[in-house]
Amino acid sequence: MFDIRNMVHEYFRRDEEGNVTGITTAVDHVNLQVAPGDFIAILGHNGSGKSTLAKHLNAILYPSEGSVWVDGMDTRDEEKLMAIRQTTGMVFQNPDNQIIAQLVEEDVGFGPENLGVPTDEIWQRVEESLKAVGMYEYRKKSPNRLSGGQKQRVSIAGVLAMHPKCIVLDEPTAMLDPSGRREVIRAARALNDVERITVILITHYMEEVVWADHIYVMDHGKVAMEGTPKEIFSRVEELLALRLSVPQVTLLAHELKKRGLPLPAGILTRDELVKELVKLKSRR
Amino acid sequence: MIREITIGQYYQTDSILHRLDPRVKLIGTILYIVSIFLYRKPLPFALAALFLVLCIMLSKVPFRYMIRGLKTILFLMLFTAAFNLFLTPGEIVWSIGKLGISKEGILATVYMILRMILLIIGSSLMTLTTTPNQLTDAMEKLLWPLTKIHLPVHEVAMMMSIALRFIPILLEETDKIMKAQMARGADFESGNLLKRMKAMVPLLVPLFIAAFRRANDLAMAMEARCYQGGEGRTKMKPLRYKGRDTGAFVVLICYLAAMIVLGKGLIPIL
Structure with a gap:
């Protein structure tokens, strides 16, 4: 699906005359492969380069060095631009800044309209996409009257209507309350499970990534850690050193282990912790 | 409200x-x-x-x-x-x-x-x-012949409909900034006209910055959804007599x- 090879992205800082005064390397020699149907999470604190990386997957940005291949297409190939953007859908952070139309259904139809899809099929796609994210009843509403979580689900539907193979969610929950966050993550997981769409979730909320197939942790533009959620979350000290938080349950298990309880590493859910504790108790 | x-x-x-x-x-x-x-x-x-x-x-x-x-x-x-x-x-x-x-x-x-x-x-x-939206659509369709002389009819219509969508959002933002500044002692209500107009300057600066940032985000989101102007675009709700x-x-x-x-x-x- 994605093949990122030795990719470097540099931002140029310029003064008023346009002379380059400094170079910031946002992404530094990153290699990353994603298989179709995966649920990938990219973690990192602010300024770690994760959003810059995400924008490469949709050819909004181009690599300064190395290459990014989306479904066999090079993002620097201008003729493939629209095909790449249709293959990879993007959902951004601020729901208000990505909804274009004044009605929910019209916004979902915006993508297919741009692709030149015939009118009847647009309606069909809009209906399917809104149903997939559970927003069909709101189709005649103004986006201004929806909650944050609902707006993000509309944004996801807008991307879905373009029939992408992959959806990149760039901190989709950063501006939402906890219930809105759950709504959005549930919608993203459903797409991955049911429709087998590749999902790349970029976030700094640890609770959202415990279901991912694979996690990449970024720091200073480099991939600092990678592995399954179990592998990543068994390295609590390293995560804390990267200024990332750890799910509360994992942290509790980690602290208990440090105090001498023989718990396994990488406990991610409350059920798991309870099970392990019960096992320990029965052994004594 | x-x-x-x-x-x-x-x-x-x-x-x-x-x-x-x-x-x-x-x-x-x-x-x-x-x-x-x-x-x-x-x-x-x-x-x-x-x-x-x-x-x-x-x-x-x-x-x-x-x-x-x-x-x-x-x-x-x-x-x-x-x-x-x-x-x-x-x-x-x-x-x-x-x-x-x-x-x-x-x-x-x-x-x-x-x-x-x-x-x-x-x-x-x-x-x-x-509705304003229908009017924009009608204008786009009626003025379409003007694209022959390279007038950006579709673009203007798109700008109008986006402006309509963002008016309530920007009003809300103005309200927010006003309240934030009032909480820190700004005074928008007393004084003569000149004084009140001067009080609006610190309100307009953050509002403009926020609006530009929004415009930038929106443009990126539209491009990510394959927007490339009016050419080759179909309509979800085409106007038909x-x-x-x-x-x-x-x-x-x-x-x-x-x-x-x-x-x-x-x-x-x-």
Whole structure:
């Protein structure tokens, strides 16, 4: 699906005359492969380069060095631009800044309209996409009257209507309350499970990534850690050193282990912790 | 509460006028306005008024909504009336000092006022029965030939509809910034006009920065969704003329023909 090879992205800082005064390397020699149907999470604190990386997957940005291949297409190939953007859908952070139309259904139809899809099929796609994210009843509403979580689900539907193979969610929950966050993550997981769409979730909320197939942790533009959620979350000290938080349950298990309880590493859910504790108790 | 504001003055109900194609309404309104400026005779005016009344009845919009538009131009109407009344030369019928009212002046005033009333109510009727979005669509479609001379018709229409979507959002943002500044002791309410205008400057700066940031984000989101201008784009809700639209055009042509017949005095008995 994605093949990122030795990719470097540099931002140029310029003064008023346009002379380059400094170079910031946002992404530094990153290699990353994603298989179709995966649920990938990219973690990192602010300024770690994760959003810059995400924008490469949709050819909004181009690599300064190395290459990014989306479904066999090079993002620097201008003729493939629209095909790449249709293959990879993007959902951004601020729901208000990505909804274009004044009605929910019209916004979902915006993508297919741009692709030149015939009118009847647009309606069909809009209906399917809104149903997939559970927003069909709101189709005649103004986006201004929806909650944050609902707006993000509309944004996801807008991307879905373009029939992408992959959806990149760039901190989709950063501006939402906890219930809105759950709504959005549930919608993203459903797409991955049911429709087998590749999902790349970029976030700094640890609770959202415990279901991912694979996690990449970024720091200073480099991939600092990678592995399954179990592998990543068994390295609590390293995560804390990267200024990332750890799910509360994992942290509790980690602290208990440090105090001498023989718990396994990488406990991610409350059920798991309870099970392990019960096992320990029965052994004594 | 700010989220509740409606842009334009669309009155939501279901009538034949609401269901008409917005292009028909736009063309109809323009033709109607032209028609009331064609003649200065009582009969055509009676017909124009009658036509308007019938349309209002068809629209199911309460009459008080029509009057609303008139209130805003009341001052302009009085002003125009005064000028017409006193400054039209002719046979003086009444005078104070140097100012005289002529017979022609009275006639000109009456016609001018009638025209303005019909014009305002006529155009209000269109905005009351058509959403801003439909109007934008209609304009895009009607002005489409201008793309031949490289005018960005689609782009302008897109900008208008985005502006309409962002008005409530920016109003909310203004409210937020105002409250944040008031919480830190800013004073927007007291003082004379100049002082209050000066107090607005620290409000406008963050508002503009936020608006530009939004515009940047939105442009990126639109590009990510394959937006590349009007070319090769299809429409989810294309405008298509239906039977009733043809009917409306026929009615319009009949109205215009009747106006011309009455205006030229082609029927001797009337």
